Each structure stands twice: as C-alpha cells, then as structure tokens.
Amino acid sequence: MHQRTIENLQQDHDFVTVNPHAEKRTRYVLFLTVITMVAEIIAGTLFGSMALLADGWHMATHVVAFLITLFAYSYAAKNKANAAFAFGTGKVSVLGGFASAIALGVVALMMLLESVERLVNPHQIEFSAAILVAVIGLVVNLISALLLKDNHAHSHDHGHAHSHHDHNLKAAYMHVLADALTSILAIIALIGAMYLGWLWLDATMGIIGAAIISIWAIGLIRETSPVLLDGSIDKSYSQAIQNCIESDADNRIVDFHIWHVSANHFAAIISIVTSEPKATHHYKSLLTEFDRLSHITIEVNQCHDKSCRH
Known part of the structure; x- marks a missing residue:
C-alpha cells in the first residue's frame, strides 16, 4: 500500500565522497613513506647519525596522517548505509582532513620548538649525513606529491559526476608538501652553513618552515570546521x-x-x-x-x- 508514493518521496542519504583512485595512490605513498622511515631509523642507529634518526621519526607522524586518510575512506564507505548516521557518513572524510590538519599543526609546533632550541644552543651538524637525509626526503616527497596531486579532480559523490572537494586527500597532500618544504629549506640551510659557516641558518629555516606549515594547517582547519559544525551555505x-x-x-x-x-x-x-x-x-x-x-x-x-x- 502506497509503495509507489513512498518510493517517490524517499530521498538518498549517501553523501560519501568516492575517490578510489586517490585511496589507491595514498596506499602507495604510505608504503613508500614507511619504507623510507624504517630505512632512515635503521641507518641512523647503525651509523650514529642523529639527522637520519630525527628525520625517520619525523616521517612517522606523516605515516599516522596517511593511516587516518585511509581509515576515513574505508569507514565512510563501509557505513554509508548505516542507519545510526542520520545523514550518512559524508562528513567522515572531512573529519579525517580535520584530524590530519591537527597533526600537521603538531609537526609545525615540534619544528618550531626544535628550531628555537637550536638557535639558542647551536648543535654541531654532520653536514654530509644531514644533506643526504634532506635529499632522500625531498625525492620521496616529490614522488609522493606526484602520486597524490590533482586526484581530487577525479573524485565524485554518489549520483553526481562533477568534481568535489576531498578534504581527506587534501590533508594527505599537505603532509607531503610540508615534508618537501622542510627538505628544501634544510638543503638551503645546510649548504649555507657548510660553506659560509652560518649555523644559525638551519634553525632560522626551521622556524620559517614551521610558520608556513602552520598557515597551511590553519587554512585546512578553517575549511573543515564549518562542515563538521553544520555550517550553513553562503x-x-x-x-x-x-x-x-x-x-x-x-x-x-x-x-x-x-x-x-x-x-x-x-x-x-x-x-x-x-x-x-x-x-x-x-x-x-x-x-x-x-x-x-x-x-x-x-x-x-x-x-x-x-x-x-x-
């Protein structure tokens, strides 16, 4: 009774962003980051390089961010028909982006504290090992950036073919960019310190990098917060x-x-x-x-x- 009328009146509650290409590429980036992280930690331990160890553990924070990204994609897809979510799981990927933005902010804070400490108490730098680490990190992050770049343009929502924002992917991409920026600034600082004796340049570049990454993190938080807080339309x-x-x-x-x-x-x-x-x-x-x-x-x-x- 009333079946046809009921079917005509029922509305879809599947607002999940579907981006299988990005999810697959994020898995590649996670694998690449884990391999690099483990290699740097092992090499740093064997060769006594603090620079290698520090960068290895730094990459661990990005591994966590990529795991958040993949978990958000998986959880949203598995629970999109779960009646416990009144309007589906469309906000899960946004929540993943917000959590990753917080992690990005923590990375920036750690960089700032370490840089200020090194500015006050300059450390002796093993230039050859440190430059090697920075170059390896830059190469890994450039490859990762190529894998993740513009995949959001291929994302779509259920029943909609046009492109949409994927804050989850954007957060992962920002972590890669943050690491690449850190590597570039480190290379500039290390070369300057090695040839000009400017040891303070390393810490200064760290502070600049922390400031830029903080701006990225705040921008992503501003984008995701209105969605999570049921913000209205313009x-x-x-x-x-x-x-x-x-x-x-x-x-x-x-x-x-x-x-x-x-x-x-x-x-x-x-x-x-x-x-x-x-x-x-x-x-x-x-x-x-x-x-x-x-x-x-x-x-x-x-x-x-x-x-x-x-």
Whole structure:
C-alpha cells in the first residue's frame, strides 16, 4: 500500500565522497613513506647519525596522517548505509582532513620548538649525513606529491559526476608538501652553513618552515570546521532560495535552515506559510536549479489571515 508514493518521496542519504583512485595512490605513498622511515631509523642507529634518526621519526607522524586518510575512506564507505548516521557518513572524510590538519599543526609546533632550541644552543651538524637525509626526503616527497596531486579532480559523490572537494586527500597532500618544504629549506640551510659557516641558518629555516606549515594547517582547519559544525551555505545562495520560494504565489518562509551534510552537499528544512497551499513536490520543483541542495524537507502551512497576502 502506497509503495509507489513512498518510493517517490524517499530521498538518498549517501553523501560519501568516492575517490578510489586517490585511496589507491595514498596506499602507495604510505608504503613508500614507511619504507623510507624504517630505512632512515635503521641507518641512523647503525651509523650514529642523529639527522637520519630525527628525520625517520619525523616521517612517522606523516605515516599516522596517511593511516587516518585511509581509515576515513574505508569507514565512510563501509557505513554509508548505516542507519545510526542520520545523514550518512559524508562528513567522515572531512573529519579525517580535520584530524590530519591537527597533526600537521603538531609537526609545525615540534619544528618550531626544535628550531628555537637550536638557535639558542647551536648543535654541531654532520653536514654530509644531514644533506643526504634532506635529499632522500625531498625525492620521496616529490614522488609522493606526484602520486597524490590533482586526484581530487577525479573524485565524485554518489549520483553526481562533477568534481568535489576531498578534504581527506587534501590533508594527505599537505603532509607531503610540508615534508618537501622542510627538505628544501634544510638543503638551503645546510649548504649555507657548510660553506659560509652560518649555523644559525638551519634553525632560522626551521622556524620559517614551521610558520608556513602552520598557515597551511590553519587554512585546512578553517575549511573543515564549518562542515563538521553544520555550517550553513553562503548568504547569497540562501537568499536566492528564499526569493525563489517567495516569488511563487503568496508564499512566505517562516523557518529556514540549511546545513552541511558533507563537504559538498547541503540539507534544507523550509517551513512555508501560504493561502494557496500546494503539494510539497511543487515547492521542491521550484528549487531544481539549486543543485547544492541534496536533501530537502518542506513543511506547508495554510494561512487564513488576509495579512498573509501581498
């Protein structure tokens, strides 16, 4: 009974970002990073190089970030039909991006503290080992960056073919860029210190790198936080929706909420009062051009007061 009507009224709750290509490439980057990390820790222990050891353990923080990225993809896909999530698992990848941004901030803080300490108490540097580490790190990160770059352009959401933001992948890519930047600054500082005797240059470059990475981390946190906190859509888009509804008959919106259900999809609850009520599908049809609205709930209230009319 009512089966056809029910099927027509039911709305999709799958807002998960699908990016199998990026997930596969992230696994390659994770494998490459783990191999490099283990090799540097073993070599540093055997040859007594603090530079090798430090970079090895530094890469461990990025391994954790890539694991977060892969876990977010897997968890979101496995639980997208789980009724325990009211609007699906579209925010899981955003949460992964937020967690990785925090990890990126921790890396920047560690770099800053270490750099300040070295600026106050300069350490003797093993230039040959340190430059070797920096070059190895740069090569690994350039390969990783090529693997991850622009894969977000191939991502799509269920039922939607156009490109979307993948904060989860962006966070992983930023970790790779952060490591590459660290390696480049280290090479410049080490060459300057080795040939000019400027030992302070190493610590200064570390502080500059920490500042840049902090800016990246804060930017990613600002992008992901509104999604996680049910942030609304921009005012112009919201106003256009209201104008569209209220330009039809004598409709007036009395309650209106739009919020993120994923990085790229929004849900809306719209309560309308009108003296000429129509079926809800009429009001939804008015909003077909607003393709950022993926889940719409309409409440229609009849007004018998003459003041409701224009």
